[in-house]
Amino acid sequence: MQGLLQGALEQIIALAVFFLFPAIQYVLLKNFSKNEGKPQLWYLPRYGFRLVIRNLPGKRILSDLKYRTVLRLTIPRSEGSSVATYQDYTLVEQDDFFLFPGNDQVLLTFRLESAQEDNIDFILTNKLGKEKKRISLSKFDRIISCYTANVENILNLDIKIGKQAEIKTTSLIRIWKSIQEEDVESRFEIDRIRDVG
Numbered sequence: 001m002q003g004l005l006q007g008a009l010e011q012i013i014a015l016a017v018f019f020l021f022p023a024i025q026y027v028l029l030k031n032f033s034k035n036e037g038k039p040q041l042w043y044l045p046r047y048g049f050r051l052v053i054r055n056l057p058g059k060r061i062l063s064d065l066k067y068r069t070v071l072r073l074t075i076p077r078s079e080g081s082s083v084a085t086y087q088d089y090t091l092v093e094q095d096d097f098f099l100f101p102g103n104d105q106v107l108l109t110f111r112l113e114s115a116q117e118d119n120i121d122f123i124l125t126n127k128l129g130k131e132k133k134r135i136s137l138s139k140f141d142r143i144i145s146c147y148t149a150n151v152e153n154i155l156n157l158d159i160k161i162g163k164q165a166e167i168k169t170t171s172l173i174r175i176w177k178s179i180q181e182e183d184v185e186s187r188f189e190i191d192r193i194r195d196v197g
Contacts, residue, residue, distance in 0.1 A: 036151050037062055037099075039107070039165035041188045043179060047129040048111035051145055051165065051190075052104035060151050062099040062161075067147035068092065069108045071122070071140040089140070091124055099149065107145045107165075112137075112176040120176055143167045148196075162196030 040054045051069070055062060070088040077084050092108055099105045109127050114120040122140075124133040144166050151159040168191050175188050 036060055037147075037149055037161050037163065039145065039147075039163060039190055039193060040104075041165075041167065041190055043175070043186045043188065045183050045185060047127065048109060048123075048125055050104075050106050050127075051108040051143070051167070052106050053099060053147060053149070054104055055099050055101060056104050058101045060101065060153070062105075062149040063097065063152055065096040065099055065105060065147060065149045067094060067096075067105075067107050067145065069143065069145040071135065072142050072144050073140045074142075088144075089135075107147065108143070112172060112179075114176065120173060122172070137169045137172060141169050142191075143172075164192075164194040164196065165190050166192040166194075 036058065037053045037055060040052055042050045042052065044050065053062070053065070053067075068090065069092045070090050073087045073089075075085045075087060096105065106127060109125045109129070111123040111125055111129060111131075112120055113123060120137045122135045122137055123131050124135070125131055144164060146162075146164045148160060148162040151161055153159060171188075171191050179186070
């Protein structure tokens, strides 16, 4: 009888380890993956600004990328509406297969130009800095870029990341002033980065 109980206990421990080990690995990988694929804003004097998913120094492959970048105008609450409303203008919406280590995924490319300090234009560009569309900063109050990706790993577990980067127009004005003083390659802080999931 004691041998039977010992055998049953060993079976239960083996099953617990069998199911618990992958669960622990998944939790550890999920926690580690929060640092993967962070957004960054760079200024390259020759081409302008690039909002990217940073994987240049990364060691992991990101797959099944989906991203969308919008200009958002917040319409304040008023009579007949007790809440603010958002009006979004989509700049980029795209899917991509892979982002390999040693590369960044460009979410948005743009320039900032102005003939006078109080009237700065946001210029949507291609990757080489050629103008596609021009919009006054007064027409929106923030850039919002959202993306999801799968972090490839040796256990072949689906580890999804989701992030939202937000840059306010007040920050764009400050950034424009700083590049007027010193036109060199620079990294700028993003106002808000949200992790999703």
